[in-house]
Amino acid sequence: xxxNARERGRMHGLNDALDNLxxxxxxxxxxxxxxxxxTLRLAKNYIWALSEIxxxxxRPDLLTFVQNLCKGLSQPTTNxxxxxxxxxxxxxxxxxxxxxxxHARSPxxxxxxxxHSPELSxxxxxxxxxxxxxxxxxxxxxxxxxxxxxxxxECTSPQFEGPLSPPSMNYNGxxxxxxxxxxxxxxxxxxxxxxxxxPGRGPLGQSSMFxxxxxxxxxxDFHLRSQSLAMQDELNAVFHN
DNA sequence: TAGGCCATCTGGTCCT
DNA sequence: AGGACCAGATGGCCTA
Numbered sequence: 104x105x106x107n108a109r110e111r112g113r114m115h116g117l118n119d120a121l122d123n124l125x126x127x128x129x130x131x132x133x134x135x136x137x138x139x140x141x142t143l144r145l146a147k148n149y150i151w152a153l154s155e156i157x158x159x160x161x162r163p164d165l166l167t168f169v170q171n172l173c174k175g176l177s178q179p180t181t182n183x184x185x186x187x188x189x190x191x192x193x194x195x196x197x198x199x200x201x202x203x204x205x206h207a208r209s210p211x212x213x214x215x216x217x218x219h220s221p222e223l224s225x226x227x228x229x230x231x232x233x234x235x236x237x238x239x240x241x242x243x244x245x246x247x248x249x250x251x252x253x254x255x256x257e258c259t260s261p262q263f264e265g266p267l268s269p270p271s272m273n274y275n276g277x278x279x280x281x282x283x284x285x286x287x288x289x290x291x292x293x294x295x296x297x298x299x300x301x302p303g304r305g306p307l308g309q310s311s312m313f314x315x316x317x318x319x320x321x322x323x324d325f326h327l328r329s330q331s332l333a334m335q336d337e338l339n340a341v342f343h344n
Numbered sequence: 345t346a347g348g349c350c351a352t353c354t355g356g357t358c359c360t
Numbered sequence: 361a362g363g364a365c366c367a368g369a370t371g372g373c374c375t376a
Contacts (some may be wrong), residue, residue, distance in 0.1 A: 106354085110352080111351085111352070118350095118351090138348085138349065138350090139350085
């Protein structure tokens with residue numbers, strides 16, 4: 104019985120950690136939780152996608168970003184992620200199949216014209232996609248801002264209570280946000296690009312997104328190129344293995 | 345009803 | 361020796 108209790112507690116700890124992971128990957132929903140395996144897959148894709156942004160130093164279009172997030176995910180999860188990002192799910196899935204994509208009018212396309220990012224490859228183990236078309240670059244952060252300020256009842260941004268400390272840089276230079284009063288998973292928990300960095304837009308918003316000073320030019324001012332390249336190599340090595 | 349997901353129990357192995 | 365970790369087995373719940 105004691106061994107069973109320990110094992111139960113251990114598994115609960117593991118599940119708590121997975122819940123915390125669910126909160127920091129895109130598409131967090133309290134009502135429609137991602138499965139364990141989908142959470143891990145999405146987290147892997149998310150880390151990879153962010154690493155690519157650091158490596159390339161350019162902002163991909165949201166569609167490409169979401170497609171990379173959804174590589175290898177089940178269709179329900181893909182739909183969930185696409186829905187969370189307010190994409191037209193149908194055109195998005197067509198893009199995943201490799202067919203020619205005609206960007207239907209959607210909240211995304213109507214607001215943010217496609218921006219071609221040929222340097223952004225695809226996650227290891229997945230085929231490449233190139234369904235974006237050249238166009239006018241858009242405000243990358245505004246896109247994420249629109250996502251995370253979504254009022255969708257099913258897809259909510261992480262909720263944070265308690266005071267927020269000034270932003271900090273983590274070991275590889277990714278913009279991060281510290282929360283002094285940890286929720287339930289320890290102190291000094293860092294959040295990456297989950298939080299939009301928008302130059303000069305005033306104080307903290309209601310959605311708890313941190314806004315950068317006006318003289319910042321995310322992501323270029325927020326990481327050392329050489330460091331991010333080295334880190335990218337390490338990450339790639341891990342994923343390829 | 346089948347399949348997916350999950351929690352729990354349990355025995356084995358490894359580590360301190 | 362005791363605890364942590366792991367994997368297989370089992371049964372419950374939910375959905376298509």
